[in-house]
Each structure stands twice: as structure tokens, then as C-alpha cells.
Amino acid sequence: MTDLSAGGVPAARPKSSLLTEDARTKKRNAAERRFKNYGLTAVLLGVAALIMLLISILGNGLSAFQQTYVTLQVELPAETLDKEGNRNRDEMAKVSTFGYSPLIGAAMERAVAEAGIETELAADEQGDIISREAAAQLRNFVLANPEVVGETIEFEFLANGRIDGYLKDRVNRESAALDKNVSPAQLDLTDALQEEGILEKRFNWAFLTMPDASGQRPEAAGLGVAIMGSLYMMLIVLGLALPIGVAASIYLEEFAPKNRITDIIEVNISNLAAVPSIVFGILGLAIFINFAGLPQSAPIVGGLVLTLMTLPTIIIATRASLKSVPPSIRDAALGVGASKMQSVFHHVLPLAAPGILTGTIIGLAQALGETAPLLLIGMVAFVREYPSGPPEGFFDPASALPVQIYNWTQRSDPAFVERASGAIIVLLIFLVSMNALAIFLRRRFERRW
Amino acid sequence: MDDLRIVERDVDAKETKISAKNVQVYYGDNHAIKDVNVEIADKTVTAFIGPSGCGKSTFLRCINRMNDTIDVCRVEGDIAIDGEDIYDRKVDPVQLRAKVGMVFQKPNPFPKSIYDNIAYGPRIHGLAKNKADLDVIVERSLRRGAIWDEVKDRLHAPGTGLSGGQQQRLCIARAVATEPEVLLMDEPCSALDPIATAQVEELIDELRQSYSVVIVTHSMQQAARVSQKTAFFHLGYLVEYGETGTIFTNPEDPRTESYITGRIG
Secondary structure (H helix, E strand, C coil), X not given: CHHHHHCCCCCCCCCCCCCCCCHHHHHHHHHHHHHHHHHHHHHHHHHHHHHHHXXXXXXXXXXXXXXXXXXXXXXXXXXXXXXXXXXXXXXXXXXCHHHHHHHHHHHHHHHXXXXXXXXXXXXXXXXXXXXXXXXXXXHHHHHHCHHHCCCEEEEEEEECHHHHHHHCCXXXXXXXXXXXXXXXXXXXXXXXXXXXXXXXXXXXXXXXXXXXXXXCCHHHCCCHHHHHHHHHHHHHHHHHHHHHHHHHHHHHHHHCCCCHHHHHHHHHHHHHHCCCHHHHHHHHHHHHHHHCCCCCCCHHHHHHHHHHHHHHHHHHHHHHXXXXXXXXXXXXXXXXXXXXXXHHHHHHHHHHHXXXXXXXXXXXXXXXXXXXXXXXXXXXXXXXXXXXXXXXHHHCCCCCHHXXXXXXXXXXXXXXXXXXXXXXXXXXXXXXXXXXXXXXXXXXHCCCC | CHHHHHHHHHCCCXXXXXXXXXXXXXXXXXXXXXXXXXXXXXXXXXXXXXXXXXXXXXXXXXXXXXXXXXXCEEEXXXXXXXXXXXXXXXXXXXXXXXXXEEECCCXXXXXXXXXXXXXXXXXXXXXXXXXXXXXXXXXXXXXXXXXXXXXXXXXXXXXXXCCHHHHHHHHHHHHHHCCCCEEEEECCCCCCCHHHXXXXXXXXXXXXXXXXXXXXXXXXXHHHHHCCEEEEEECCEEEEEXXXXXXXXXXXXXXXXXXXXCCCC
């Protein structure tokens, strides 16, 4: 004490009132206010970006969930559709869609005439209100139900994409006048048909269930095959990445000696998480397709590639949640004579499970939205056939949700903008519900000690 | 023989339970325990005292080989329980730990029911043939842990919901459920309030009837209250070991005297 006071003691603080802010305090408070404002601005920018994204996607895509249908009475004459008259499916399959198109045109003309609608359009121009897909639709229906041949049935046809666009305000008379695919007169007829109740806009289940369609038929394009492909890939990723990832993390965290080799492994797992996804695509192409000879465009290859991508995420999340289990629990288990494995499986793993599940779901959500590696392994192909049931279906060609979106944005018909945005909405719904599930699980099972 | 033994006990010469010879412990390059020789008697409470970092907990953890879980830790020398070297190649540490129970500094019940906390050890060691046996073991252990009356109506409530003192007694009950022969306690009262401490100390005194108890404590008063023998550790050396009364009233080594009078530590 004594030698301290002998040295250079700082001058005593001048007396000041607590009721007035001194200069330093003012400066500090101002700095704090500024920082709070920066933070708030950053948050607002983020929220604004999210809102803009949602508005643009919902504005473009919500209409994809509505579709225009035309309901017509179609005559199915036995003499053209079933020449042998024996209702044999294989015989009937010889009649191509060209055999069905005139029937639809005739049905359309009859409907217009019956409703007493005046139009200068020729019969084939009237028929163009219906989708080019309609003949195939009708043919598939007849082949599936041969008994309807010879009767007149009521059938719902998809309206042409331009007509559908007119009902969704994408097409108007000015644009139709410049468009060789649709004429203003057809739009007039559409209005009249809508008044008669022949043509109407309804919820579009087919968007979620039907396969993709060609570039000329946006109205028939659906996400069915893409959803199946994505689902199969997620099953493969879950089935492979979860057990491998959890086993690897338990070994590294609980059993492995801490030495240079495990350090290197640890660093490399973190690095793996940062590898660009397209690199995994090249790896998948080289190893799974070229070397192992697995089929292209198949969910098995996509699933394997995405497993490689998801593994680091799951390993990192699992190790973090294993680390967060207090060591006292391990001590307690070892102290009563549990073996290492018993202490891990009876005590540590159950406590870490919510964290592992959360990490897994987040990893799956990442994998679900991943596009680049799938492009390289051929999942970008145009696939109209549904894959068969698992496990054979894993080897059938399929599409995937993000790739389907990519595909549709490449097509020229403006109706595909709507389709792509609709597909984004579907993908976002999947992702949001997966993340919500992860949050729910974490809240529900998180234990505090 | 039996008669002889009784006489021996009376003259304070109980048979040795744990004997350590030339024990050295290294944490990497750090020589944490140096040349410790000690003979711990059966059915006695032995207290390890000493300033922080003197190695008393480290030595305690050598007795049930909990140090094996630390990668960098290396133990040399001999520690024998009932004459059997516990660091022998043939000894499985898991089997050893069933014989040498341990209670930790912070109460660490499993986040499971009170019943499952106690039943876990007997279950993994196959001590109970059926549910009825297990019920008997659980009740007996909880009674030995002096907590039965407080929890008998809520055996299926979570063990983590008990108060700190109750949790620690639950942990003691859990440790005795596997029928150990030695009970190691690493500062069992440091996280407890004075009332809970008194309850645990009373319990330790009762446990002496059945087990050899080794307790590490920071409180010299506690060592004086509960133990019959006391070992004073300083800087990794076992400085002095003897009757508790002697250590506290008439220590031989000046370092011991300095510590118990509060001049070092």
C-alpha cells in the first residue's frame, strides 16, 4: 500500500453529479444505439429479402395449383376404336392418338353448337381450345376401361395452355393477336364456354401427381415423378447417412484415441462439409456410374451422392450433440461398472438423440434442395414414366424436385414460369415442414440437467 | 482366527483393503502423483486432504481406474485390492468398478426415474433374476443411502427432480446397489448446503459398517468428523498418513501442520 501511493497515483476523479451524463457515457451510449440500429437494419433487410422472395414466388406460382378443364360429351365409336370388336387391349392399342383427336374435335363442335354459341371458328380451331395432351388422355382412359367403347361418355379435358393462361390473366386479346398458337376469337369462345359451365378453373391435383410433359404442353406438366424421385433419394440418404454418420461420430467422439490421425480426420470431415456440391456430382458420375456401372438418372445414384454430401452435416451435428452431454453422465455410468459401450448406448446416445435427429433433418432438407450434383448424374433427363415401387424403383429413371424446377425454367413457353414457381412452392413447403419438424423435436425432447 | 481378528480390530489393526506401492501418475509430461505408498484399512473411513491440485482426486480415481478414460494419463506402481493387483493385464476395469463404487463431486443422477437410477447397476451386472429381486435391491440400496423414506412414494419420478442433497444420497445409493467392497467419494459434499452435508456425513459414518470408504475432501472439519484415518497430500506427494486424531492434533510433518493451521493451501 505504502509503496503504491508513493508512485504516480492517477488524479482523483473530479466530483460529478449522477444526474448529468458525462461525455464518455454519452459517447458509449451513442455507440450502443448506433450498433442496435445497424443490427435492426440488418434484420429488416433480411426480412425484406425473404418477403420479396415469397411475394415473387407466390405471385408467379400459386396459379399453378389451379387448372382449366373442359368437360365434354365424347362419342367413342366402336368401329374406329375397336375394329375387331373384341375389346382386346392390345388390339385397341394399335389405334394411336390420331384416331382419338377427331373425336374430341367433334365433341367440341357439338358442345358449341348445343350451347348455341355463335363463332366463326372452324372445327379444328375450336378443338385447339383443348390441350394437345387431350387425345393421349382419352386414349389412356379408353385403354384402361375398354368397356366404354361404343358409348358416349362425359370426359374432362385439359384446356390448352394459352386458354389456361387467359383465365389466369397471363394471356389477353392483344397478346393473342400476335400469337400464332391462339386467336382472339378463341378467347371469345372461351368466355362463352365458361359462361355455359363447359369450361372451368379448378384445383389442380394433377400438378402434384402427373409426370412431366413436353415443352408444347405446359398444361399437362406435373411433379409426380419428381416428387417420387426426391422421396426415393431421401429414403436412401436417411437409410445410409444416418447409421453411417452416427456410428462414425460415436466412434470419433467416444472411442477413438485423441491423436494426430483423428485430428486429421476431424479437419477433413469439416472440409468435406465445405466441398462444393457439383464436385460430389463429378465424383458420383465417375464412381457410381462410370466405375460401378449403376444406371444414370436413377434415385440410387442421386441418393448415394447426396448421402456423401449429407454425411459431414450429420457427423458434425451428432458430434456436437454428443459433446453437449455432460461428462458427469459418462462418469456416473462408468462408476457403476458400465462398459464404455453401455455408457454410450444406455445414457449418452438417448440424451444426444434430439440433437442427432435435428441435424439429420436439416441435412436431409439440404439434400432435398440440392440440384448441381443431380445434373451431373443425369437426373436432369425428361422422365415421363413413374419409377416402380422400392427397392427396384431405386434403379429406375426418375427426376427430382429441384432439377424439375431447373428444367422448367429452361423452357420457352411462359406457362412454365408458373409451373416452375409452383414447383418451388411445393419444394419450400417440404423444406419448411422438415425444418418445423426439427424444431419441434428439439423443443419436445431436449433435456435439461 | 476370528477371535484374533476381533482383538486386532479393537487395537486398531484392521486388515488392509487397498495397498498402494510406489504409485506414480503422469498426465502427459506432468508428474501428478509421486511415490505414493499407502495402506487403506477395511471398514474404515479414510480421508484424503490437501490443497487444490495436490493429486488427491487423481489418486482416488486410480483406485477404480477411472483415470483409464483419460487418454494422456499413465499410472505406474502397484495398487492392490485384497492383494490383487488392479492394474494387472487380466483385470477388466469394468469388473473392477463394480467392486469399487464411486460417488462424484457433483450429484450426477441419470436423467431417468429414481428406480432406474438404482436398478441400472444391478441390471447390467445381472444381480437380479427378476423384477421382485430388483425391487428388493432398490429398496435396500435406497435405505442404505438414507433416502428411502423421502422417495418411496415417487420411485418413478425423475432422479434429477430431487434436491441437491437428495440427489447426492441417491448417487450413494446407486453406488452401493452393485454391492461394492470399496466406496470412493470425490468431495461428495462440496456442492451441498450444510444440512445436506450433515446428512451425507452421517450416512458415511453408517456406510463404514459395510464398506471401506475413501473420501476426498477440502474441508478439514469434515475429515475430522467422518474419518478414522487421514492422508495429507501436497504437490503430488503423500506427506503424512495416520490416525485422524494424530494428524490434526499432533502432525509430524511441518507441511501438514502448516496446512491444517491454514498457512498453506
